[in-house]
Amino acid sequence: MPPGDDAGVFVLREGLALVETVDVITPLVNDPFTFGAISAANSLSDVYAMGGTPHTALAVAGFPTCDYSPEVLRHVLKGAESVLDRAGARLMGGHCFEDSELKFGLAVTGTADPGCILRKDGAEAGDVLVITKPLGTGVLTTSLKGGRLGDSEMEEAVRWMITLNDRASETALRAGAHACTDVTGFGLLGHALNMVRETDKDFILRLQDIPVMQRVHEMIDRGMVAEGAYKNMKHAEAMVEFQDGITEEEKLLLFDPQTSGGLLIAVAEDGLKRFDEEGVFAKVIGYVVKGDGGIRVERG
Numbered sequence: 217m218p219p220g221d222d223a224g225v226f227v228l229r230e231g232l233a234l235v236e237t238v239d240v241i242t243p244l245v246n247d248p249f250t251f252g253a254i255s256a257a258n259s260l261s262d263v264y265a266m267g268g269t270p271h272t273a274l275a276v277a278g279f280p281t282c283d284y285s286p287e288v289l290r291h292v293l294k295g296a297e298s299v300l301d302r303a304g305a306r307l308m309g310g311h312c313f314e315d316s317e318l319k320f321g322l323a324v325t326g327t328a329d330p331g332c333i334l335r336k337d338g339a340e341a342g343d344v345l346v347i348t349k350p351l352g353t354g355v356l357t358t359s360l361k362g363g364r365l366g367d368s369e370m371e372e373a374v375r376w377m378i379t380l381n382d383r384a385s386e387t388a389l390r391a392g393a394h395a396c397t398d399v400t401g402f403g404l405l406g407h408a409l410n411m412v413r414e415t416d417k418d419f420i421l422r423l424q425d426i427p428v429m430q431r432v433h434e435m436i437d438r439g440m441v442a443e444g445a446y447k448n449m450k451h452a453e454a455m456v457e458f459q460d461g462i463t464e465e466e467k468l469l470l471f472d473p474q475t476s477g478g479l480l481i482a483v484a485e486d487g488l489k490r491f492d493e494e495g496v497f498a499k500v501i502g503y504v505v506k507g508d509g510g511i512r513v514e515r516g
Contacts, residue, residue: 384497
């Protein structure tokens with residue numbers, strides 16, 4: 217089952233809490249610097265999803281010494297540091313171990329006001345559901361690995377994956393968001409279920425309003441679907457009610473595992489103006505109603 221909240225929170229004293237998380241991924245792109253940058257943005261995202269501010273990080277690297285030179289790892293670290301610099305956080309050290317496949321990620325420490333933590337649950341009937349990045353990174357990175365897309369055709373996906381969720385998180389707090397999570401490996405529907413399960417609310421999602429990166433539909437039609445999307449769908453499809461006519465391909469998109477995806481936010485409708493005022497990408501994709509912890513996907 218998907219986990220609970222996106223990061224651990226430890227209250228140090230009144231007005232100050234630590235926010236702790238760790239995440240490690242395998243390469244999604246061919247360039248080591250870009251991979252390091254994506255991995256760092258992905259690791260930081262859990263702190264932002266809780267309404268926190270990251271301060272320090274420790275690198276975690278699995279490195280196959282027989283396959284790569286140390287120079288590759290140096291470029292990965294430089295990519296990660298470039299994103300940490302943008303976040304105002306510092307790399308304090310880390311640990312590298314021998315592995316059969318290159319892996320990299322960060323253990324991140326941040327802080328937050330204990331009274332302003334963004335939790336996964338807490339959505340209220342009448343809220344709108346907002347997402348702050350388009351879907352499709354799983355499909356597009358699978359297409360790159362499968363030779364259907366070249367490096368130059370990944371620019372949009374890379375741009376979104378290295379975009380920090382800091383401004384989206386800050387805006388969500390100022391907008392009075394009731395619930396928040398980041399959309400990553402379990403896909404949009406997996407993380408939405410994690411927000412609504414064991415509550416007395418339902419989420420209604422409108423398929424036609426969900427933003428999608430360019431060429432994603434084309435790549436799905438060509439069979440470029442991440443294995444994780446099938447696993448996510450097998451696990452959670454029975455817990456989602458789909459309107460008649462929604463195809464398997466469309467379902468797979470909603471279960472597509474994202475890397476460094478956007479925030480999924482439940483907020484009162486009058487809070488939406490904050491995102492417009494602050495120039496933060498935010499698309500309304502559904503709404504919250506009273507229910508029994510389920511999700512319905514409508515075409516729109």
